[in-house]
Amino acid sequence: MSIIPEKSKTRRVQTLNELSKRKVVEHNSLITSIAKMDKTPLKMFELAVSLIDTDNPPKDQTVYLSKQELFAFFKVTDNDKHSRFKEAIQKMQKQAFFEIVEKTSNGFEFESIVPIPYVKWADYHDEVTIQFSDKIMPYLINLKNNFTQHALSDIAELNSKYAIILYRWLSMNYNQYEHYSAKGGRREEQVESYRNPTISIQELRIMTDTVNEYKRFTNFSKKVLDIPLEEITVHTSFNVTYEKVKKGRSIDSIVFHITKKQVADDSSYKLDDRDYIDGKIRQEESENELVLQAMDSPYTKLLMEQFLLSYLDLMDKKILAGLQKNVYPLYDELKELRGLKGVKEHLAYIRDKQDDYSKKNIAKYLKKSIEQYLPIVKRQDIDHE
Structure with missing residues (x-):
């Protein structure tokens, strides 16, 4: 077993602590776009976005990431981590892009954006330079309305592309539920629809880039719904279930039911709580x-x-x-x-x-x-x- 220096251990704990505080903020159009990439580039993109301060946008669309943060985020500890990092960067730049669809008065407009075209790093220091495309930046900094914020730590625990895509979309809806529940401005049934959002199978296939995959619904529901939602329920702040809505003999749409996990009950956690004593109050x-x-x-x-x-x-x-x-x-x-x-x-x-x-x-x-x-x-x- 390799010996990890004390300073390295301290840095790793500090890195994990820092990552746990990070938030990812994105425009809703980006969340509903088609992510043409697998889970690693998508998670790397989310990690890079968490470095953006929307009140003080980065100069030249550039942020600086620590390799320690990157390895901690992906939970990589083996000796091959540097070559794996290089492969992930190359894959993200060569294969990964977002296909964004915007509805206008004249019809639909389509954008295909490579989000991170430039990355620079060296083997002799810890810093990684990441430059975003100027075309993706409006979806990351011009966030006066129609944006979603979610925890980076939740994304870190998800192990499939579909789980990440669904989590972002579910967060988008639940954020609106919390907003309008607190601020008003929507009818009660509209507010509830954000906590129980509906999406057609066609829209879901487009968003998850599975139009030509998993043709049988049983395979589709297992790969795109069942396994990802189990991941989300286990590893994030949401509990999620769903039900199928039929139109004739076919499944037409999916209704999700989102509840937020409660860290604790509503009472103060004091000596007389049941977790603190074995059913009896101390004398x-x-x-x-x-x-x-x-x-x-x-x-x-x-x-x-x-x-x-x-x-x-x-x-x-x-x-x-x-x-x-x-x-x-x-x-x-x-x-x-x-x-x-x-x-x-x-x-x-x-x-x-x-x-x-x-x-x-x-x-x-x-x-x-x-x-x-x-x-x-x-x-x-x-x-x-």
Whole structure:
């Protein structure tokens, strides 16, 4: 087993952390276009798009990607990764393009765009220069309306072209459902249609570039619907099912049903939650003892410094007792592996990812975060050994 230097491991963790924060923003016309490419160029395109700041578009349509990011995104660790990277770049430039169809008052207009015509890299440093086509840029930066945002980390987990295409299209619809649910402006049935979008088989075949493939519907549904939707449900923030709509004896269209996964229930994740105790509430004396230990813990101070705990939280005995019982022992494990500095870095990272829901369920958020992070650290140490 090869030994991975400590600096390399740290960079890889930082790279994965950075990738998990990235968003991909694209015009809806690009999402509904025909992606004439397989999964690797499509994923590489999504990774490059995640580097674009739409408020400050890149100069000369150029972004700079780290090889470390690229290898982490594709989960490539073998010695052949550089040659595989070169092959993927060549394939993307020689074979990959988007076919965009726009409806106008006079009929349909068709565009065929090679999205990334120029890539430059060297074997002696980490930077990869990627230049987008000036023809693709309007679909990536002029996003005042009709655009979709989705998580790059969701795309990273998908292993088939059809799963990526469907995920982007489902995100486009669900984003509209969330927008109009919050802002209004649509009738109730219209809003629900975004959460339960319908697409004809013909449109679906065009979008997935399968007009001349999988002629039998059983093969088509397995390759383009069943397997990809299982991937999406397992690896992304969506749960998706579908039903077939017949017209006569033939399948005419597909209705998808999208629900967003809930990370947690609506109650605060405190000591008396069922995940924290074995069905019974601790006696008050034990709870008070845990509270006193939590008040004296250096981790409480760190959480306050990172604004993950508020003074109101310090008044809640159940939050403090829950932290002392279920979270701080895990921080002790991380401290043994990475020192107190490692705990600080972890807290700084999850602070940046915190949203309104996690603020209401702070103990649950902290516990889940460290439970997800510890196995990564332990695997890195095993690799190093």
